[in-house]
Amino acid sequence: MDIERPSNVTLFDFVGGLQLLRNSNIRTAIPVVLIGVCVCGALCNLLVLLVFIRDFRKGRGSEVKALLASLASTDLLILLLCAPVRAVTYYKQIWTLGSFVCKTTDWFQHSCIVAKTFILAATTRSKHTFMGEEEDGFQNATWIHGALVFVWLVAMLFSLPQLLFATLVPYSLDEVICVSEMPVCASEFMSLFYKIYPTAVFVVPVIFTLAYYTKTLHGAVNNAPNPRHQSKVTLVLLCLSGALGLMLLPEWGTFTWIRLGFNRPPVGLLIFADVLFYTCSSVFPVLLMTMYDDVRQGLVSFWYIATCRPRKHAPTTVCKLCVKPDGNGAEACSNEVSSNAKDKTFPDLEHFWTGRRNTHVEDEHDPVPWEKDEKMLQMAVESNQTGSRQQECA
Structure with a gap:
């Protein structure tokens, strides 16, 4: 990786991914890894969003679900808009995506990083009764909308230097690279800014969130009115905060390392930080699907809808959800009914055909004709009851 810092700038770094790498194996392997992570993570985040939309x-919505849905949407934006840019850059090793993408790619990615951290911190303000069992939905959604608008405005403002200093630089006759150039006149202010920026948007929110949920988990286990449910959701949020802090630490470490003017980190560390950053956006929905009961139950419901829906061309198989009449709760069951189509009788005509099959020539000299009438009436009632049960089962 050949890079020379111009004499009139104090910072010279690649934007949108490492460029000018000479190792052909890295140029092939890293895009494949990024595309795989992007596809898996995007599908998982879409499933989580569908579950929350259904709730x-x-x-059955709640404040914490609204914030987690925003977090999944942010991860989806990262995987669909930022990861492909890195994959193309690693493969081409020069910049081919134009000036607009060069200026906005790192700015947008950093805005999403900051927004994720602040959204997780905002979940500490949401109601932690998590009305999942008695939830009527949350009444006051105004503060959530205001919090999300505030979070994204702050995130975009804090990331503005990534937009201002990004530019295209000629590399050869018909090739350009995308880099960040910080002029000497702004070096003193930006040196102070790059010391405050990671601390304010990453270190402090992550430490606060981890400490809050650790304390909340201890209180939920010992003193909460519904300790089992509340401690489960608190544990999910604690795991999300811990995963965010650990998996974004290399990204923020290398970013601060370069911006404060130290020697460039090893190329392997920079690549590892990139891959781990996008993997973080794929790990979040997996944690929600495996640990969050509401998301897991929603996925089970989707599975039943996809696999147990009656087929139009196979009427002999019927899948349904049965509810016990004694009120003990709902249980899923699959009933398989096989019958011959030509022998099938509609329930509404069951009584008519039963009566027709049972008709015979009555004996005019029968001394007790009313007994036969009573038998016919009883058979008609039984056939009506049979038809009603078949309608309910169908």
Whole structure:
């Protein structure tokens, strides 16, 4: 990786991914890894979003679910808009995506990083009764909308230097690279800014969130009115905060290392930080799907809908959800009914055909004709009951 710092700038760094790498194996392997992480993470985040949308449509929303849905949306933006840019850059090793993408790619990625950290910190303000069992939805959603707008405004403002200093630089006759150049006149202010920036948007929020959920988990286990449910959700948020802090630490470490003017980190560390950053956006939905009960139950419901829906061309198999009449709760069951189509009788006509099959020539000299009438009436009632049960099962 050949890079020379111009004499009139104090910072010269690649934007949008490492460029000018000579190792052909890295140029092939890293894009494949990034594309795999991007596809898996995008699918998982979409599933999580579908579960949350379903809960909100059914009136089972809560404040923490709204914030987690925003977190999944942010991860989806990172995987769909930022990761492909890195993959193309690693493969081409020069910049081919134009001036607009060069200026905005790192700015947008850093905005998403800061927004993720602040959104997780905002979950400490949300109601931690997590009305999942008695939830009527949350009444006051105004503060959530205001918090999300504030978070994204702050994130975009803090990341503005990544937009201002990004530029295209000629590398050869018909090739350019995308770099960040900080002029000498701004070096003193930006040196102070790059000491405050990582501390304010990463270190402090992550430490605060981890400390808060550790304390909340201890209180939920010992003193909460519903300790089992509340401690589970608190544990999920604690794991999300811990994963965010650990998996973004190399990214923030290398970023600060370069901006404060130290020697360039090893290329392997820079690549590892990039891959781990995008993996973080894929790990978040996996944690939600495996640890968060509401998300897991939503996925199970989607599975039943996808696999147990009656097929139009196979009427002999019927899958349904049965509810016990004694009120003990709902249980999923699969009933398989096999019948011959030509022998099938509609329930509404069951009584008619039963009566027709049982008709015979009555004896005019029968001394007790009313007994036969009673038998016919009883058979008609039984056939009606059979038809009603078949309708309910169908």
